[in-house]
Amino acid sequence: AQDLQLQLHYCPPPAKYGGRHTVTLIPGDGIGPELLNHVREVFRFSCVPVDFEVVHVNSALETEEDINNAITAIRRNGVALKGNIETKHTMPPSVKSRNNLLRTSLDLYANVMHCQSLPGVQTRHQNIDIMIIRENTEGEYSSLEHENVPGVVESLKIITRNNSLRIAEYAFRLAREKGRRRVTAVHKANIMKLGDGLFLQCCREVASGYPDITFDSMIVDNTTMQLVSKPQQFDVMVMPNLYGNVVSNVCAGLVGGPGLVPGANYGRDYAVFETATRNTGKSIADKNIANPTAMLLAGCMMLDHLKLHDHASSIRNAIFTTMNENRLHTADIGGQGTTSEVVQSVMRIIQSKGQLTAEF
Amino acid sequence: VGSPAFLSLQRERRCLGVCDGGQMQTVTLIPGDGIGPEISTAVMKIFEAAKAPIRWEERNVTAIKGPGGRWMIPPDAKESMDRSKIGLKGPLKTPIAAGHPSMNLLLRKTFDLYANVRPCVSIEGYKTPYTDVNLVTIRENTEGEYSGIEHVIVDGVVQSIKLITENASRRIAEYAFEYARNNQRSSVTAVHKANIMRMSDGLFLRKCREVAENYKDVKFTEMYLDTVCLNMVQDPTQFDVLVMPNLYGDILSDLCAGLIGGLGVTPSGNIGANGVAIFESVHGTAPDIAGLDLANPTALLLSAVMMLRHMGLHDYGNKIQTACFDTIRDKKVLTKDLGGNSKCSEFTADICRRVQDLD
Numbered sequence: 281a282q283d284l285q286l287q288l289h290y291c292p293p294p295a296k297y298g299g300r301h302t303v304t305l306i307p308g309d310g311i312g313p314e315l316l317n318h319v320r321e322v323f324r325f326s327c328v329p330v331d332f333e334v335v336h337v338n339s340a341l342e343t344e345e346d347i348n349n350a351i352t353a354i355r356r357n358g359v360a361l362k363g364n365i366e367t368k369h370t371m372p373p374s375v376k377s378r379n380n381l382l383r384t385s386l387d388l389y390a391n392v393m394h395c396q397s398l399p400g401v402q403t404r405h406q407n408i409d410i411m412i413i414r415e416n417t418e419g420e421y422s423s424l425e426h427e428n429v430p431g432v433v434e435s436l437k438i439i440t441r442n443n444s445l446r447i448a449e450y451a452f453r454l455a456r457e458k459g460r461r462r463v464t465a466v467h468k469a470n471i472m473k474l475g476d477g478l479f480l481q482c483c484r485e486v487a488s489g490y491p492d493i494t495f496d497s498m499i500v501d502n503t504t505m506q507l508v509s510k511p512q513q514f515d516v517m518v519m520p521n522l523y524g525n526v527v528s529n530v531c532a533g534l535v536g537g538p539g540l541v542p543g544a545n546y547g548r549d550y551a552v553f554e555t556a557t558r559n560t561g562k563s564i565a566d567k568n569i570a571n572p573t574a575m576l577l578a579g580c581m582m583l584d585h586l587k588l589h590d591h592a593s594s595i596r597n598a599i600f601t602t603m604n605e606n607r608l609h610t611a612d613i614g615g616q617g618t619t620s621e622v623v624q625s626v627m628r629i630i631q632s633k634g635q636l637t638a639e640f
Numbered sequence: 641v642g643s644p645a646f647l648s649l650q651r652e653r654r655c656l657g658v659c660d661g662g663q664m665q666t667v668t669l670i671p672g673d674g675i676g677p678e679i680s681t682a683v684m685k686i687f688e689a690a691k692a693p694i695r696w697e698e699r700n701v702t703a704i705k706g707p708g709g710r711w712m713i714p715p716d717a718k719e720s721m722d723r724s725k726i727g728l729k730g731p732l733k734t735p736i737a738a739g740h741p742s743m744n745l746l747l748r749k750t751f752d753l754y755a756n757v758r759p760c761v762s763i764e765g766y767k768t769p770y771t772d773v774n775l776v777t778i779r780e781n782t783e784g785e786y787s788g789i790e791h792v793i794v795d796g797v798v799q800s801i802k803l804i805t806e807n808a809s810r811r812i813a814e815y816a817f818e819y820a821r822n823n824q825r826s827s828v829t830a831v832h833k834a835n836i837m838r839m840s841d842g843l844f845l846r847k848c849r850e851v852a853e854n855y856k857d858v859k860f861t862e863m864y865l866d867t868v869c870l871n872m873v874q875d876p877t878q879f880d881v882l883v884m885p886n887l888y889g890d891i892l893s894d895l896c897a898g899l900i901g902g903l904g905v906t907p908s909g910n911i912g913a914n915g916v917a918i919f920e921s922v923h924g925t926a927p928d929i930a931g932l933d934l935a936n937p938t939a940l941l942l943s944a945v946m947m948l949r950h951m952g953l954h955d956y957g958n959k960i961q962t963a964c965f966d967t968i969r970d971k972k973v974l975t976k977d978l979g980g981n982s983k984c985s986e987f988t989a990d991i992c993r994r995v996q997d998l999d
Contacts, residue, residue, distance in 0.1 A: 420785075427839060505897060525865070530870070
């Protein structure tokens with residue numbers, strides 16, 4: 281509750297000098313570098329007062345030096361925009377996921393994803409508007425595994441009262457702030473009675489402090505079934521880490537795929553923005569076919585976080601206008617457009633609105 | 641244990657069914673609770689109309705306390721299953737705070753039902769936003785996240801243990817590839833999260849890769865759980881056979897059931913060691929409509945069709961399935977959950993009539 285008091289009276293991050301913000305940029309692997317280049321291109325074109333401090337993380341190295349440098353840079357700047365860092369299976373199990381290390385070291389406890397049906401994109405379901413709040417630091421992603429007996433591996437899932445209360449508070453606060461009516465907790469407490477039972481209990485406790493918001497719960501397997509048949513019934517959803525992974529990917533698929541949805545990871549002191557489904561996209565890298573929408577929208581979320589709302593709206597509107605043109609749809613949403621065509625269109629629309637822009 | 645003995649038994653059974661055209665085979669029938677009895681009656685009626693060579697042995701499974709204080713299923717039920725090796729089960733209610741574990745869990749432990757198999761095929765005539773779904777989820781059913789081992793470390797910190805063993809992983813992978821081969825499926829995809837759970841899912845994945853080496857005729861791929869979910873809701877036709885540990889299997893099998901229309905139309909089979917196989921409907925007991933002749937027997941019927949195919953009685957299985965799908969496509973006598981307002985008995989009678997006409 282303490283952290284949220286701070287968040288309500290939010291102050292923009294400290295790395296602001298001469299009216300310009302400094303943001304850490306981690307290119308990552310696969311399509312990350314090219315998409316982030318496009319973000320920089322659009323920002324520079326729109327004269328966004330943000331300077332990027334680029335930190336490379338080499339996923340082929342076993343040492344944690346690179347990722348520690350990135351974490352330090354984010355501590356310094358307070359905000360980051362990142363691509364996904366690949367986790368190579370050829371490495372020994374002691375080499376943990378770099379993305380996960382980043383999230384846990386910076387205690388980015390809330391992963392927030394807003395899935396909305398976009399009018400220009402054809403999907404099987406319409407009118408979807410779901411906010412997913414996923415606990416981002418513990419649960420199944422605790423990375424605590426051991427092999428006591430050869431051939432028998434134990435993996436620990438940790439659920440704590442503190443983190444469950446924290447994420448539930450975040451969900452309800454966000455729901456109230458955005459005027460949402462209902463929060464659904466997703467769990468498997470019928471099987472994991474103690475772990476998910478604790479999570480559910482914490483959600484109920486927090487819910488009692490928000491009588492204006494309806495609270496209900498649903499078992500995760502039923503949730504996925506409901507999502508593919510009637511996704512319109514969901515409003516705000518809160519859940520532990522792994523179920524969050526499943527539900528957010530299902531919802532992203534329902535609104536049109538991984539190329540469209542941005543995601544944010546919030547902690548008490550730091551915020552890191554990326555695409556919601558965190559794909560590396562190795563097979564489509566460097567071919568100019570990746571969809572830049574998700575990463576550009578993540579950039580807009582970041583601008584909103586920095587209180588640069590005008591820039592955020594201008595770029596976001598340009599993206600949505602571009603989405604309405606079928607001719608500019610990239611392959612993932614059924615079109616034949618290229619990444620650069622989409623980006624050019626966005627910049628052209630921004631320019632046409634008469635705001636200050638750099639040379640084309 | 642399991643693998644070679646089970647496979648030879650399966651071949652034996654197939655031979656029995658095909659070569660010995662009139663020989664009755666015994667199947668243990670567990671009607672279950674709620675709507676269980678009425679949908680079981682519906683299935684028996686349809687089998688009778690199809691003249692399927694099945695002799696039903698009805699048994700009840702309620703938890704009883706055996707010697708030594710351990711909960712177990714009634715001995716006559718166990719004896720029947722051990723003899724017949726094949727079971728068909730309706731929904732069982734899971735009591736809360738009854739002091740004993742769920743009946744489904746007891747059955748699973750008693751017969752070491754290690755594989756849960758759910759074929760998900762779009763039902764022509766029952767429209768969902770997804771058409772052309774044709775995949776099978778094979779879920780490891782004994783360990784993983786459902787080991788039931790949880791501790792409170794200190795007040796406010798709970799630890800749940802996920803167990804992955806080499807043996808169980810190998811066994812489920814072998815079953816998946818055998819299933820793919822025997823059912824003319826072209827690929828098997830292992831679903832995992834080995835980027836995060838490096839050791840546990842890593843072990844599962846390694847075993848799948850090892851088993852894949854012995855089945856070069858079946859294509860093997862691996863995919864992250866989240867990528868599967870993402871792709872499944874956009875284009876389910878890209879998937880064929882999916883094999884995975886317990887929790888992912890639970891979620892994905894229900895996701896796939898949702899794609900074709902829900903638990904009311906999804907069949908399911910549980911394969912155990914020593915050649916035992918129990919086929920079941922996976923919906924609930926629906927106590928609010930029990931005894932009112934409103935239930936939809938499709939799920940149990942399709943599970944029974946799965947059972948017939950498992951026993952090698954493909955002709956009977958196909959006949960009954962065709963009759964069932966024709967009734968649904970025709971839309972004249974659908975039960976309420978399928979969008980009509982007919983009775984269960986009317987739905988059943990229509991299928992019986994079609995089965996007889998198909999002869």
